[in-house]
Amino acid sequence: MNVKKLLSNRSFKSISASVFAILFGLLIGYIILLISNPAQATRGFIIILNGGFNGGLRGVGNMLHNAMPIILTGLSVGFAFKTGLFNIGASGQFILGAFAAIYIGVKWTFIPSGFLWIVALAGAMLAGALWGAIAGILKAFRNVNEVITSIMLNYIGMYLVNFLVVSTVFDLTRNQSISPVNAYLPSGGMDILFPFSSANIGIIIAVVVAILMYVVLEKTTFGFELKAVGYNREASRYAGINEKRSIILSMMIAGALAGLGGGLLYLSNTGKHIEVVDILASEGFNGIPVALLGLSNPIGIIFSGLFVGHMNMGGFYMQRLRFVPEVIDIMIAIIIYFSALSLAFKSTIENFARKLGGRTK
Template identity: 45%
Template sequence: MSDSGTNKDQEFKNKPLQVESRSPLPEEELSLPQQARSKGSYSFFASLMAIITGLLVGVMILLFANPSRAGQGLLTILKGGMTGSPTQFGQSIATAIPIIMTGLSVAFAYKSGLFNIGASGQFMVGGVCAVFVAIKGTMIPGSVLWIVCMLAAIAGGAIWGSVPGILKAYFKVNEVITSIMMNYIGMYLVKIIIEQTIYDARYARALNVPVRAEIPTLGLDTAFPGTNLNISLLLCLIFCLIIFVISSRTVFGYELTAVGLNPDASRYAGISSNRTVIIAMVIAGALSGIGGFMMYLGGTGVYMETNEIVALQGFNGIPVALLAMNHPIGVFFTGLFIGQITIGGENLQLFGYSKEIIDMIIAVILYCAAFSLIFKQMLYRIVSSIKKRRQKTRGVGPQGPGRYTPADKKEVSS
């Protein structure tokens, strides 16, 4: 017995070892940071494709309207406020500020699977709350009045955003329908509040906001003369960073994403989907309300009208969010881009283009932004098919959980 055991041990020692060289891991087996970088690349190039497509369509419109000036017109759109004039640059930033906040509102709600198309109503209600406090808050010290006005805008927008959230959570009513209706209800409510409390009959609009209630400028109005630019841009950046941290670095952000991906599975895991949906819409409404506060208390000469028109800033925030792939930091830069091309479009009048042509070009670019998700899917399919072809040519591929077909075998003697 001992001799046979010794012989087997000797045979095992002399037997060459088979070492399998593993193939590279496929994309679905990559680590989470690598997957995040891959998705970020897809999102960036998809947004870039959407912008280029919109600009190409805009060029065709320019060629149709005035072929001799089409090239100059395109350069004017791309330059936007970057014409060497600090006034125009400041105007492009001021144009971007409200749509950054409404875009952030749409992007945050989308994390929980909700399409907040009611940002316009939340924007108007938040704005009228801020203006009301600014005019009627004569007992509030001027140093903190603008902060109190912002809190009023947050409360107004949050309350208005909570209604579609509650109806969605407890009655399963589609948030698109309810938020659209809330836009028009908010429009008429704002009109009633203005006409009954802070109406200026001379101009058929709300009274002027007192200077002491305006958002502080911190010298930005001097750096960009003629614009009265204030700290709203800095506040936008802060809110974008806060939403980014909440969405990606907190437990609530994880619950938000889980509910957006699969409400039933998240409920089975112990997550209160109703609570998450309501809180998401409350925060989204508050963000839109802050946008209204920045719009009407920014000292930009924009006043709250009693016209029966829904604020366009809420709808313009939708393509901003889509173009940014609902990423909070991306929303900030996308909003700046939209503000840039908006000022560039206005400058087209210098080349003889009518205002209708300008509005059409900007609308086409914004419309193409909605196709960024489609471009992202196209890029993913193209890259995936290329990787599969490479794997087939190499003769490698996944064989099961944690197992891959060896590319070759090498014998290593002990």
């Protein structure tokens, strides 16, 4: 493929815009490190770049575990984006899914322990789907802006889950949820690949679900209808698509994905519990940059989720040098800002391609 063809290829342009954004974000992150502690900045920056690799195989396994929930919330946000909706409510759907999984894992012990985790995950998806459906229904029937409703549902979900935890699966002495010991996820071979790490079958499930979402969106009529409604609601209705049903289903699927992420994270045997505090689940919000960076493409989201997980691990390891890990969030925010400017990047590349073309003639 010649250079001109490559440069004018649409997905190449999109990906190179993301790469530009990442490079800018890393550069500014390095400058921030330089300002805050010039002596250690370069060492700190190298730690960020190494990410999970700082901890050997165990670090890589932990990186995969860190990426697992944000790949799913990223898929949640990305799926909604593809269908024209902004699901900023992944946080609420995520924590409801987490609660449902823990509740089933703790209470439904009549189910054999080999199957309990599967039932618990199904419960997590259902809870997330129902929470997502509220925003979908209000959008479809009452034209309520889904951004506002889903943010409000984040707060309502947080308070509701705190209440439900306290009244059903509460460990009073630790002020958190009881461990669902009978429903812990199997390791799925991850304990052999990455010994002593937190990785388990969850990351495999996340990747499989991402591929499934790609197939649904790109290869099925159902996915096409959902996307069509996102492009143009009126035109879709004219074409005979039930656009209200599509909006609600989109939000339900997005909610189920985020809920699954919550279920997987809280069924991992890593000491993670729902703590009864008034703080929104950050995994839901971290799904937004993952989706944006992955250009809302499910396969892209796998990679952007791994990238953000890698950065987070870098932030974890750089605390050795007394750097504050929030610098990673600053860098990710800057990356997102620059990817918002991607239109400009794209047109710059287009101009470049045109110039190249002119020269060869």
